[in-house]
Amino acid sequence: MSHEIASVTLPDGERIPKLGQGTWEMGEQPSRRGAEIAALRAGIELGMTLIDTAEMYGEGRTETLLAEALDGLRDDVFLVSKVYPHNASKRGVQNACEDSLKRLCTDRLDLYLLHWRGNVPLEDTIAGMEALRDAGKIRHWGVSNFDTDDMEELVSLDGGDACATNQILYNVARRGPEFDLLPWLAERRMPAMAYSPVDHARLPKRSPLDSIADARGMSVFEIALAWVLAQPNVFAIPKAARIEHVRANYAASQIELTREEHAAIDAYFRPPRAKRALEML
Numbered sequence: 001m002s003h004e005i006a007s008v009t010l011p012d013g014e015r016i017p018k019l020g021q022g023t024w025e026m027g028e029q030p031s032r033r034g035a036e037i038a039a040l041r042a043g044i045e046l047g048m049t050l051i052d053t054a055e056m057y058g059e060g061r062t063e064t065l066l067a068e069a070l071d072g073l074r075d076d077v078f079l080v081s082k083v084y085p086h087n088a089s090k091r092g093v094q095n096a097c098e099d100s101l102k103r104l105c106t107d108r109l110d111l112y113l114l115h116w117r118g119n120v121p122l123e124d125t126i127a128g129m130e131a132l133r134d135a136g137k138i139r140h141w142g143v144s145n146f147d148t149d150d151m152e153e154l155v156s157l158d159g160g161d162a163c164a165t166n167q168i169l170y171n172v173a174r175r176g177p178e179f180d181l182l183p184w185l186a187e188r189r190m191p192a193m194a195y196s197p198v199d200h201a202r203l204p205k206r207s208p209l210d211s212i213a214d215a216r217g218m219s220v221f222e223i224a225l226a227w228v229l230a231q232p233n234v235f236a237i238p239k240a241a242r243i244e245h246v247r248a249n250y251a252a253s254q255i256e257l258t259r260e261e262h263a264a265i266d267a268y269f270r271p272p273r274a275k276r277a278l279e280m281l
């Protein structure tokens, strides 16, 4: 029997699951298609109903695969996609969104993100996002890979304070955002969406995660994910194309690390003492 996954709250009060699913690198190899679809559907079944994708992933092929995975389940899912910075002008964002909607076989996105900051003025992107929201094509919009100074600039612009979230690289081995970006977001009740929460499977080989994992009969990935999920105002989107990883990620959402385990992790993966520029994978 599965137990519920905790939630976080968007600035407008809507609650979304603290644990979702990523899709980067899915849909690129025909031989893996069936397994990827099965993994996504198993995750939805377990309550990981927030799914992140992007027009960039597989140049649209990932969205097409996701449409197949969502067959009959679309209304159970909080669907997130992202626009390329070079498509993020007022008109461009609307065209890109229409293309994503077609590939995803849906009439709306629950959240649409600017993938990273490019050369288009933020005012234009905001105008495009707001027009999409008015037209009912997207329910919320946000940004990705924005550091604190970018966020400050965004919310100073007309309409910029409607931003719902910032999707950033954050995990136990990349704790830079804790210095000022996460507090900045928390102050505005804007949850951070942690991408690469198991560091793209590149966690350090020997660390306190090993002994914690051994003692609990779990993997270091599960412990690393449980650590991200323990952070307030943060939700995470691990990507797992293997069903056993999907189940493991769900299991991670069901444990609570002890104070001693947190202390051991902090002693090795030290919280930042100074500003570090936001990393991108």
Ligand SMILES: NC(=O)c1ccc[n+]([C@@H]2O[C@H](COP(=O)([O-])OP(=O)(O)OC[C@H]3O[C@@H](n4cnc5c(N)ncnc54)[C@H](OP(=O)(O)O)[C@@H]3O)[C@@H](O)[C@H]2O)c1
Pocket: 021, 022, 023, 024, 025, 052, 053, 115, 144, 145, 167, 168, 194, 195, 196, 197, 198, 199, 200, 201, 219, 221, 222, 237, 238, 239, 240, 241, 242, 243, 244, 245, 246, 248, 249, 281
């Ligand atoms: N906004 C951005 O710029 C940006 C950048 C990167 C990622 N993202 C989003 O965030 C999502 C997640 O990030 P990510 O894909 O970079 O990294 P990730 O989720 O940290 O790691 C994915 C890798 O870890 C493996 N994995 C997942 N769960 C595992 C588990 N329980 N045990 C062992 N291995 C496990 C996966 O294997 P299998 O797939 O073989 O199961 C895959 O190789 C992406 O898919 C994407 O949606 C956004």
